[in-house]
Amino acid sequence: MMLHAGHSLAIVGVTAVCTILIRAFPFLVFGGRKEVPGAVRYLGAVLPASIMAVLVVYCMRNMDFMAISHFAPSLAAGILVVGLHVWKKNILLSIGAGTVCYMMLVQMVFV
Amino acid sequence: MEEVQNGKGYIGFAFRQSVPVMLGYIFLGIAFGLLLQDAGYSFVWAFFISVIVYAGSMQFIMVSLMTGGAGLLYTAVMTFFINGRHIFYGLSFVEKYKKMGKACPYMVFSLTDETYSVLCGTKVPEGMKEDKVFFWISLFDHSYWVAGSVLGAVAGSYITIDTTGIDFSMTALFLVIVVEQWQEQRSHFAAITGAICGIIWLLLLGPDRFILPALCSCVVILLAVRGSVAGRTTKQKEEVAG
Structure with missing residues (x-):
């Protein structure tokens, strides 16, 4: 139930402002300078690879190795994505096939 | 064109x-x-x-x-x-x-x-x-x-x-980017650091709280190896190390 439109609006506002502040933080700190510090430039070059690896772990965070239905679909579909991508290098194919495989596994095999 | x-x-x-x-x-x-x-x-x-x-x-x-x-x-x-x-x-x-x-x-x-x-x-x-x-x-x-x-x-x-x-399409997208970055870069130190930090913090703190400490430790580790071979990737890195 929608309780108070005004309070809901305030919650939306606070969330929006905080999210923008978080995203803008590095720019507010380093963006104003003429020269971006060397350490930040270095991080700009190497950090993306780390971040993407952490994000993959983030996506798989709810895998539970105690129950096969809680890890097999992600693992199988994940291997398919990586394998297809190394082989064909086609982003849409890798993502499409991996997602369809995952959906079939969770909907039909490991229900 | x-x-x-x-x-x-x-x-x-x-x-x-x-x-x-x-x-x-x-x-x-x-x-x-x-x-x-x-x-x-x-x-x-x-x-x-x-x-x-x-x-x-x-x-x-x-x-x-x-x-x-x-x-x-x-x-x-x-x-x-x-x-x-x-x-x-x-x-x-x-x-x-x-x-x-x-x-x-x-x-x-x-x-x-x-x-x-x-x-x-x-x-x-x-x-x-x-x-x-x-x-x-x-x-x-x-x-x-x-x-x-x-x-x-x-x-x-x-x-x-x-x-x-x-x-799962999001997970797949992230995986594809990891593969592409992996193939482009000479040093895989950053990617491996990310994976290891992610897994360690996930095991320590559980699924809801691990991501910030994991990212912070990546930054600390990458800064610590800055200038060494492990810190270099392929392009535009020479100036960075100096």
């Missing part, structure tokens, strides 16, 4: 790059719209929230904050907790975005997980300006999210196909 010059080429190229996000964002957006609709908020709210907040998982949590009448300070703390990881995206794009002038504020605002990863994986073709390509990709992604949210709030209950598991 002609296509590139009249601007059409940019939109087409950016659109193709954004397609992997389209599926995920539209269906995730629909799920959000549905949830909001169930909580008693109309599609106007869905539109408005997705335009100005534009943060996937936080928007889902926000619905429960709204229905529960959560305090504003609590809301702020939750937001910093859940979206804190976005600081690191900006950190690696400071130099790039600074040069973008008028578009810069929008680029900073729209830097979500998925947009960040697509931008990381985009190789801008010869003759195109990176700025423009990045801008269009960001705008496409944002519009998918808004379109999905409104669709979910208006018509979500009529969707009958079972979309369970469609959220």
